[in-house]
Amino acid sequence: MIMAWNDKQTEKNRCFFQSLIHALRGLKTVVEEERNMRYHLFLGTSAIVLGFICHISKYEWLWLVCAIVLVLMAEMANTAFEVLVDLVTNKTYHPLAKKIKDMSAGMVLLSAFFALFVGMVIFLPKIIHVWFGN
Numbered sequence: 001m002i003m004a005w006n007d008k009q010t011e012k013n014r015c016f017f018q019s020l021i022h023a024l025r026g027l028k029t030v031v032e033e034e035r036n037m038r039y040h041l042f043l044g045t046s047a048i049v050l051g052f053i054c055h056i057s058k059y060e061w062l063w064l065v066c067a068i069v070l071v072l073m074a075e076m077a078n079t080a081f082e083v084l085v086d087l088v089t090n091k092t093y094h095p096l097a098k099k100i101k102d103m104s105a106g107m108v109l110l111s112a113f114f115a116l117f118v119g120m121v122i123f124l125p126k127i128i129h130v131w132f133g134n
């Protein structure tokens with residue numbers, strides 16, 4: 001049965017464009033609904049601006065963008081786990097639900113530590129150079 005795109009679809013997407021629309025809607029939802037995602041986006045954008053200001057090299061850009069994308073992906077996966085857990089538990093307490101949500105939050109923390117490390121390796125020497133001139 002052919003469905004209009006705003007019907008309550010549960011069938012497979014019919015074409016790449018429809019898959020793309022749903023994927024973009026997923027990105028929009030996580031940005032609109034997750035405060036932490038907006039923090040990560042703000043910090044990521046700030047790091048990119050700093051990258052332009054400091055004229056970082058091609059390889060530094062690769063590491064920086066990798067770290068930023070990793071954090072955004074981890075936040076999206078964390079949000080998806082949270083929604084899935086809420087769907088299954090209907091927001092009632094369950095020790096396994098706690099385990100899943102806490103581990104998923106740990107994934108975001110790990111990616112954030114990695115991004116912090118990458119940011120420090122790239123920017124700290126440049127900032128020290130500007131401040132202390134050596």
Ligand SMILES: Nc1ncnc2c1ncn2[C@@H]1O[C@H](COP(=O)(O)OP(=O)(O)OP(=O)(O)O)[C@@H](O)[C@H]1O
Binds near residue numbers: 097
């Ligand atoms: N159904 C549940 N059963 C048991 N513990 C839960 C349940 N839902 C949430 N928790 C506990 O509450 C915490 C907060 O859950 P919540 O879904 O509100 O995450 P959040 O505040 O959106 O997390 P984040 O800051 O990572 O976005 C979880 O990390 C978990 O320890």
